[in-house]
Amino acid sequence: MIVEPAVFVVVFAGLLFAFSLLSRRISGTVLTAQIFFVAIGILLGPAGIDLLGIPATSSFVLLLAEVALVITLFTDAARIDIRSLGENRQLPGRLLLFGLPLTIGAGVALAALLFTDLTLAEAGLIGAILAPTDAGLGQAIVNNPGVPVRVRQALNVESGLNDGGAIPFFFLFLALTEAEAEVAPLSLLLSLVVEQIGLGVIVGLAIGFAGGWLGRWSLSRGWISGIYWRIDILALAIIAWLVADAVGGSGFIAAFIGGLATAAAFKRVREEEVSFAEAEADILNLAVFFIFGLIAGGLIGSIDWTVILYAVLSLTVIRMVPVAISLIGAHLGRDSVLFLGWFGPRGLASIVLLLIAVDEAGGIAGMQTISLIVITTVLASVFAHGITANPAIRWYARRLAALHPDAPERKGGEELPTRGGMSTTGRASDGYRGRNPPL
Template sequence: MFEEISDYFLALAYVGFAISLMAFIPIYTKKIKITYIIPLLVMGAVIYWLEAPLPWPDPLWEFNFGKIVTEVIVIISLMTAGLKVGTNYTWGHWKKPLSLIVITMPLFMVAVFCLAHFVLGLHGAASLLLAAVLAPTDPVLASELQLEEHQDLDEKNTGLRYTLTAEAGINDGLAFPFVFLAILLSESGSLAEIDWWHFAWYYVLFKIVVGLMVGAVIGFIYSYAVSFHTDREKKYILKGFIALALTFFSYGLAEGFGTYGFLSVFATGVFMQYYRPADTDKNINTTMVHFIEETEKLLVALWTIFFGGAVMSGILSFTDWRGMLVALAIVVVVRPLFGYLAMATTNFSTAKKWAIGFFGIKGIGSFFYLSFALMHGTFEGYRELFGIVSYVVLFSIVIHGLTSLRVIDYFKRNNKG
């Protein structure tokens, strides 16, 4: 008994120490131009090697537990993205991230499906699931590439940061229909047995449209209610924890209606600023953005540490060298190529088009989708899927983590695109 209590306190000490370093890590990682995720990953591997008594994945968490952990992190990140984007962008601005949804996302999924099915030999349902879970640009691990704060009407970023932030907010929900299609395929056995009419109107139209509406209404009502209060009263209303509360409220209500909660949360964040005044000092309190952003970083730090432990405990061994090469190709070839194709019609410089295409960061959301699908479908060789996804996320963390801040600095210095 006393040994168990000792392990408990030791675990708390490990976690507390690791998280406390988050106050210092970003300072030094910015100096050497890498993201703070990389040292956290290394720290997780070291703490696992030291045999810290933490609830390590071995190398997987139980599906439901893994789903809940990643789910909470993703929805908080989506609220952060929504708050930063707000309602200050015109249709002309939105066309750029939507191009990544309409062009890049489907072409990316077709390419990943072909690689999984014809190169790795995965069956149809598993190949489709892999394509769906890797399709979204992760709003969590891409946070250092996204908008740094909420945007003003007159002075707002309309380039790389905005495009990637808006894309991540949208496509993290739009991947869900394809996840459900993979689940239906795994249960039915063939595409011919799927009720395509039901899939189209329910899983695609209803869940997307109503999910967005639920979030937009919640954000609009909140913004409208705030507008009736004085500046003094708003100091008590525009608190950071409200963003967190509305995150859970929006997600829970949307999922309760049977819609896509990810889209709802992002829409809530966007429309929370619908009735923002022209005076930027009276807009959505920056404390609100900073609070939920710090909450996001806390949870990301914990997840990254545990992912480092999963890598050490053998999650990469679930696939072979072919899976590793396919994962690398997905990160450095497939996404950059189709991302550039979507940006080809924009007025961005060639360098910025390639940068937006290249930084389709994959991360925590992929593990959520994978856990969710495995809880509801029947997939052969699911362990190999975890291995491939882990390689993709690991490559994304390392490659994008070593390059993203340098690319951002390049565009700042040269003011291109």
């Protein structure tokens, strides 16, 4: 059953309200918000009772997903101050500079090996789409004080920045795929990719530095107040995206670079600055996961064993081996390397990049296979990482207890803001410390 976007919004808003009423009660259980909305989407969609449906090719779906990713890219980049990590910047640096390219390469190689009907460019598209990790799905880890701050912040910084790092690879492989399908000459497509990346970087730097400087200038004079501390970040993210798109650049790259530039110009973007924009992004993210559930449910019957095998490999070998290689010389214990390798959940960025690929190159021969692989991997990640988060934290804490006090994992460091906010004690900050909120 296909419904109008207005009906979808009403249903989603009702589900969001219902989940919010129980959110504190179910916190700490295996039922994450992402699991809830994906599961409800499958239940209400064509694979379930068929009460709700919305096509993946809908302009409404693509716009909603793009806005969600734009705000997430900007706020994730803006809230992470690499300078504050001090010596602890080594771990996220290794994961981003070495682990990310190796993950993409491993994803491409195994996709080409398992799916011989795909071209190398199509396999590359799979590798790039599934390389980014989702900070939202990893909140249970990065907000838990039971995980050492050094390990926690490595995952926090990696998930906040690697989606921006994977996007240029995605555009490159998308151009190669379109060239193979003779959509346009390769030289033209590659020049467009370079133009998109270059203009996206220029627009992001210009808007980020200008916006950050103006924000700091206004704040120093006491001109900006209240909720407008929060609105300015949301406004800058949207401006960077739309301006870059208007001049032919990548709005995603502009949003990511804009977030980094804003943080640099503002010197340190405070937690309150990004909280409003993150709240908006979280709502949109859950809407995307709900849509994902509606779409994924209808494709479950088409999934075969090779797709399932690749999904399992993507969450294990394709992620864990590059992480292990990138951490050679970091002197972390085997348990820490395994923990860092496992918690690379796939989510929002992978969903949005797939929607873009379908919109721009939906007619290529391998798109059905690409869609099945990405959907299966994200679906497996939502449930596997959500269910294993708390048990894995308890297991890791027991293993850490046996380590020497001078072990590299125990090295201290400054707490950085995480998605949803972090108090100095390492607990998620919700504005009150008691069991119940003030009335």
